[in-house]
Amino acid sequence: MKDRTLAWRPLLLLAAAMATTLVAAGCWDRVEVEDRGLVVGIAIDTQETGGLVMTFQYAVPGLIRPAGTSGADGGEGRGMQAFWNVATVSDSVFQGEELISTRAYPAPYLGHLQVLVFGEHAARQGIFPQLDFFLRSMEVRRSIPVMVARGSAATIMQLVPPLWSVPSIYLARLPENEVRTSRMGYLVTLGDLADLIRRGEDFILPRIIPGQQEVKLAGSAVFQRGRMVGWLGEEETQATRIIINRFRGGTVVSARDIIHPGEAKVNYRPTRIESEIKAVVSEGVPMFLVEVEADGDIVEHTRIHNVLEEDMLKLGRGIAALMEEQLLGTVKKVQRDLKADIFGFGPALRRQYPDTWRRLSPDWQQIFPQVEVRVKAKVTIWRVGVER
Amino acid sequence: MTWDGIGPRGGICVNGKYFLLSSRQAAMVIAASILETGLIVLPATLSEIAGRDAWLAALTAAGMIAGWSLVMAALARRFHPHSLMEGARIILGRFLGSAAAGIYLLYWLLVSAKVLREWTEITGGILLPRTPPVVVMILMLLPVAIAARQGIEELARTMEILLPLQLLVIVPGFIVSIPKFDPHNFLPVLAEGPGRVLYGGLIMFQQSEGLEVILMLAPALAAGTSWAAVSLIGVGIPLALALGAIATITAVFGPSEAGFLLWPVLAWMRQIRVPVEILERPDLLFTGVWITAAYTTIAMNVFLVSTGAARLLGLKSHRGLVLPFAAAALVLASLPRGIDAARAWSERLGWFNLVPLMVMPLLLLVTSWIRGMAGGAPSGAKPR
Numbered sequence: 001m002k003d004r005t006l007a008w009r010p011l012l013l014l015a016a017a018m019a020t021t022l023v024a025a026g027c028w029d030r031v032e033v034e035d036r037g038l039v040v041g042i043a044i045d046t047q048e049t050g051g052l053v054m055t056f057q058y059a060v061p062g063l064i065r066p067a068g069t070s071g072a073d074g075g076e077g078r079g080m081q082a083f084w085n086v087a088t089v090s091d092s093v094f095q096g097e098e099l100i101s102t103r104a105y106p107a108p109y110l111g112h113l114q115v116l117v118f119g120e121h122a123a124r125q126g127i128f129p130q131l132d133f134f135l136r137s138m139e140v141r142r143s144i145p146v147m148v149a150r151g152s153a154a155t156i157m158q159l160v161p162p163l164w165s166v167p168s169i170y171l172a173r174l175p176e177n178e179v180r181t182s183r184m185g186y187l188v189t190l191g192d193l194a195d196l197i198r199r200g201e202d203f204i205l206p207r208i209i210p211g212q213q214e215v216k217l218a219g220s221a222v223f224q225r226g227r228m229v230g231w232l233g234e235e236e237t238q239a240t241r242i243i244i245n246r247f248r249g250g251t252v253v254s255a256r257d258i259i260h261p262g263e264a265k266v267n268y269r270p271t272r273i274e275s276e277i278k279a280v281v282s283e284g285v286p287m288f289l290v291e292v293e294a295d296g297d298i299v300e301h302t303r304i305h306n307v308l309e310e311d312m313l314k315l316g317r318g319i320a321a322l323m324e325e326q327l328l329g330t331v332k333k334v335q336r337d338l339k340a341d342i343f344g345f346g347p348a349l350r351r352q353y354p355d356t357w358r359r360l361s362p363d364w365q366q367i368f369p370q371v372e373v374r375v376k377a378k379v380t381i382w383r384v385g386v387e388r
Numbered sequence: 389m390t391w392d393g394i395g396p397r398g399g400i401c402v403n404g405k406y407f408l409l410s411s412r413q414a415a416m417v418i419a420a421s422i423l424e425t426g427l428i429v430l431p432a433t434l435s436e437i438a439g440r441d442a443w444l445a446a447l448t449a450a451g452m453i454a455g456w457s458l459v460m461a462a463l464a465r466r467f468h469p470h471s472l473m474e475g476a477r478i479i480l481g482r483f484l485g486s487a488a489a490g491i492y493l494l495y496w497l498l499v500s501a502k503v504l505r506e507w508t509e510i511t512g513g514i515l516l517p518r519t520p521p522v523v524v525m526i527l528m529l530l531p532v533a534i535a536a537r538q539g540i541e542e543l544a545r546t547m548e549i550l551l552p553l554q555l556l557v558i559v560p561g562f563i564v565s566i567p568k569f570d571p572h573n574f575l576p577v578l579a580e581g582p583g584r585v586l587y588g589g590l591i592m593f594q595q596s597e598g599l600e601v602i603l604m605l606a607p608a609l610a611a612g613t614s615w616a617a618v619s620l621i622g623v624g625i626p627l628a629l630a631l632g633a634i635a636t637i638t639a640v641f642g643p644s645e646a647g648f649l650l651w652p653v654l655a656w657m658r659q660i661r662v663p664v665e666i667l668e669r670p671d672l673l674f675t676g677v678w679i680t681a682a683y684t685t686i687a688m689n690v691f692l693v694s695t696g697a698a699r700l701l702g703l704k705s706h707r708g709l710v711l712p713f714a715a716a717a718l719v720l721a722s723l724p725r726g727i728d729a730a731r732a733w734s735e736r737l738g739w740f741n742l743v744p745l746m747v748m749p750l751l752l753l754v755t756s757w758i759r760g761m762a763g764g765a766p767s768g769a770k771p772r
Contacts, residue, residue: 028516028518028519028520028523029515029516029517029518029519111669112668138513138514138517141658141659141669141671142655142658142659143658143659143660143661189659191641191645191655191658191659194641194645194648195641195642195644195645198642198644198645198648199642199644199645347572350575350576351572351575351576352575352576354576354579
């Protein structure tokens with residue numbers, strides 16, 4: 001009897017394992033890879049009447065070629081594009097996704113979304129209502145970059161330079177150039193935005209300017225309480241990045257020669273910039289000191305002459321003075337014209353003087369444009385540069 | 389004491405006597421039992437309570453849990469070689485001891501249901517959105533029941549293999565998150581006041597289900613086991629991970645956003661950008677590996693409730709009770725309608741947890757001390 005039971009045991013186990021596969025294969029959620037509608041970019045615009053115009057950019061995987069290669073031999077050579085833009089008008093983002101499913105097969109799958117672009121008009125109306133869907137979605141990663149287009153976002157989804165096949169993938173890679181230039185707004189992801197908006201803090205997003213065939217990622221859109229209130233130019237964006245310690249690379253000071261005024265141009269590229277915002281409260285009134293320390297090299301000097309030791313000190317002081325002027329000018333412009341605390345003076349006050357912050361925070365929007373700000377820069381030149 | 393090597397079924401032999409678990413395995417069992425949904429949900433709970441000081445609340449809780457693990461170890465040493473089921477009856481008498489044991493059985497069943505429900509929500513939300521939840525639960529319970537039927541040795545060996553794998557997934561997460569760290573998110577310290585920190589610490593203590601596992605491991609361990617070391621290492625691993633995860637999530641998301649997240653650790657994994665994009669969706673890898681922690685925790689709790697009931701009822705084996713208890717966990721896990729109801733249920737369970745985690749061990753320890761049962765009940769002692 002015992003032996004017979006033992007003999008049946010492997011068969012029973014096998015039957016149980018086979019029965020498990022019936023349900024474990026995930027029949028309800030099975031989607032073949034060719035049935036995945038790979039959406040790589042979404043552009044959100046608004047109509048004057050208030051409706052959303054949503055453009056979903058599908059990637060056509062078979063036609064995507066590696067960056068930097070020619071498209072002549074592939075489908076693109078035959079006039080076929082590696083992307084497909086599908087647009088719809090809707091009341092909300094979720095409804096937009098739903099409506100896209102009435103036009104496109106496969107239905108959109110957002111697991112590989114690379115970039116989210118807001119049009120200027122949509123950004124000025126406020127982006128948080130549109131972000132909610134993406135933050136709730138289990139498909140969308142929180143690490144996708146969010147940008148603002150000058151004019152229409154849908155236009156951006158059409159522009160792709162010859163080196164690339166899909167606009168969204170090209171767009172998502174552009175911020176990597178921040179190590180070469182800080183003229184572009186720093187990368188802000190969907191996850192970062194959620195935190196900024198929930199904390200009620202002001203912020204900037206990278207600006208995209210449409211070109212003929214490509215886009216320009218430079219400058220930034222300024223947001224106050226989730227609504228866009230204006231633009232920052234390229235140099236102002238750079239200054240903002242220095243103040244908030246998000247400088248990654250690029251030339252900071254491009255000025256007429258300080259040693260021999262008016263004769264030549266000198267470009268200073270920091271290898272390291274660290275800044276700190278210090279709040280000082282005197283008789284209940286806050287003021288802020290922005291301290292910047294830069295180490296870097298002279299990368300261009302259009303007049304051929306030897307830079308002497310005494311010139312180095314003069315050059316360092318001159319660059320520091322120009323940097324202070326540039327940073328302070330940006331702060332004043334933002335205080336005067338945009339009134340958005342994108343530099344984080346309020347949060348600095350909260351960290352350093354919590355009691356003062358508790359008292360002032362309800363009126364911070366009115367107080368911020370009036371606060372006194374000073375900038376102090378210390379510049380060290382490591383290399384004056386020699387020809388190789 | 390002499391070391392005689394590895395026993396015939398993976399346990400150890402000391403002085404020629406065979407024991408089921410080594411000290412390391414016991415520590416792994418405790419660690420894997422604690423390391424379940426708590427870590428997935430806790431950062432949000434603590435951020436909601438203590439804001440920027442969530443890490444301080446976690447640190448307070450870590451101190452409380454580590455200290456309390458020594459109380460558990462002292463109690464386990466007094467039971468040895470019996471488990472909690474017999475030990476409670478030896479110390480409190482037949483009726484009171486059986487009632488105390490019954491509280492633990494209910495607790496383990498409820499913990500199994502809680503973990504099962506939370507992971508069904510996670511699996512359903514991320515991997516299998518169209519699959520009916522009951523199917524997900526059954527799929528989870530099948531291997532759980534098989535593991536629980538096998539016994540403590542197999543569970544311990546499984547945990548010994550899976551725990552390093554789980555650490556291997558989460559620890560690189562800390563490293564690649566460093567560039568996203570914003571230390572300003574921790575300032576100002578004690579912004580919400582010490583009261584919120586202490587309350588947060590208590591809430592985390594409530595969630596340290598698995599802290600009591602050592603009380604059931606006593607029969608499987610050798611008399612010379614360093615109980616305190618086993619218990620401290622067992623709780624130390626999940627505490628270090630929880631502390632790291634809570635601090636990282638506060639630093640990366642900021643306290644406002646962290647408090648809003650349903651599963652902050654999963655959101656953290658969705659936020660990570662792996663260098664050179666070798667992995668586009670690290671959250672899926674994390675979910676795939678971390679779900680094994682849910683399996684081992686549910687399996688351990690189903691094993692505890694069935695083996696505890698078998699010992700209480702004087703049965704020779706726990707195996708016949710595994711399926712009924714797994715089915716009971718399935719029913720209980722299916723009761724809350726919606727994730728909010730499940731979370732509310734889990735919060736209430738947290739307060740009940742204080743009875744088996746804090747009140748009962750203290751009662752048993754003090755009673756045994758008053759009654760002069762000072763450590764290591766004779767192996768022949770029978771529960772009354």
